[in-house]
Amino acid sequence: MTVIRCVSPVNGEVYAEREALTPEQATAGVERARAAQGAWAARPLEERIALVQEGVKRLNGLKDRVVEELAWQMGRPVRYGGEFGGLNERAAYMGGIAAEALAPMVAEDSDRFERRIERAPVGVVFVIAPWNYPYLTSCNTIIPALIAGNSVIHKSASQTLLVGERWAEAFDGLLPPGVFQNVVLDHEGTEGLIRARSFGFVNFTGSVAGGAAIERAAAGTFTPLGLELGGKDPGYVMEDADLDWAVDVLMDGAMFNAGQCCCGIERIYVHRSLYDGFLDRAVAWTKQLKLGNPLEVSTSIGPMANRRFADTVRAQTAEAVAAGATPLIGREVFPEDDGGTYLSPQILVNVDHSMRVMREESFGPVVGVMPVDGDEQALQLMNDSPYGLTASLWTQDAERAARLGRRIDTGSVYMNRADYLDPALCWTGTKDTGRGAALSVLGYHSVTRPRSYHFRKAKG
Secondary structure, eight states: OOOEEOOOTTTTTTTEEEEEHHHHHHHHHHHHHHHHHHHHHSSSSSHHHHHHHHHHHHTTTTHHHHHHHHHEEEHGGGGGGGHHHHHHHHHHHHHHHHHHHHHHHEESSSSSSSEEEEEEOOOOEEEEESSHHHHHHHHHHHHHHHHOOOOOEEOGGEEEEEEHHHHHHHHHTTTTTTTTTEEEEOHHHHHHHHHTOOOSEEEEEOOOEEEEEEEEEEETTTEEEEEOOOOOEEEEOOSSHHHHHHHHHHHHHGGGGGGGGTOOEEEEETTTHHHHHHHHHHHHHTTTTTOOOSSSSSSSSSOOOSSHHHHHHHHHHHHHHHHHHHHESOGGGGTTTTSSOOOOOOOEOOOOOSSSSTTSSSOSEEEEEEEEEEEEHHHHHHHHSSSEEEEEEEEEOOHHHHHHHHTOOSSEEEEEEEEEEOSSSSBBBEETTEEESHHHHHHHHHEEEEEEEEOSOOOO
């Protein structure tokens, strides 16, 4: 028997534990999902949309409990109200475009021929959710997958073990039995199901190493995969930027959720003419944060989700300082830093790309800031990364941002904003950040497959 445990970063104690399914139990769950999927897909699209949206409404009814659970499980302060703003926005948008996104592509409808392409559900969709935004990331696939007529099996990360149970509670008695299931699996059990060709699509959000393990398990099965993996997202502040605005958004993008954001800002390049002013404002902005217990409403930055995550950030920072970097936030500013999960936010200068903190994913409240002399130098530095999720450009010139954006090897280009997912746009990445498409019309294409119809009605 394998027991999956969530150790709370708040106090280091076990907050929740569940037994992992045996291989036989996991296989039985897949079989239930397959058995239920056909009848679910046969229901009218409008009915599926309404039921899924009602499930989201029910999940909102659990908000108080969900927000407190997230604080205990992964440390997000309760003052932010969980993930419901983004979840509701995405669910509403994906429901609203479903009819258009899933509509047949008609090539001909005449007396002689009927030729069209329809979108067919892939069957059983497996969602392997991360711990940092467990509701926001999982909804990107759960919502369109169910609406498109698939059944869904959801697996939570061990750090946010209770999330899948809340999804299941929201859908219980609303969706037919077997259409949505939450499962508790260890790594071996997860990979075993994938190797057994259990799924029509697998979505995974997590580390590069985790994504590689998923790819190895799927090798030879031809199972489609959606992989959102690591990131090292850059911001570039040009000489014509609104400096106060840039500092406010980029520093929030670097520090929110203790820096544990897939598209968080991890490195910033500032035109030399604005560099000193940016740093002065960034330090003042950071010193206003309140590190502490996430269950207290005064706390604006909570603990990191796990001690080992904090240790990684501390190690990267220490190595950079030893190599010549200068930290701008003194230890006295955040006395709550206990050397464990509670970690002081930090801004580093005199950094370069020989340092891990500027090249490897930190996933914590540390950001390196470098001066640049112009677009070409900034472009070279932004592209000098094994990752490519988002890039944030700060300028008053949209044409300049577009020209530069086309040369950045990234999934999304922002101008004058950062750390946001627009459900109307495709969420995707390049290089080690992974592959696949979530949200937008293309998100529906990930959880469906094309089926062509070529009907000849008459001779001649």
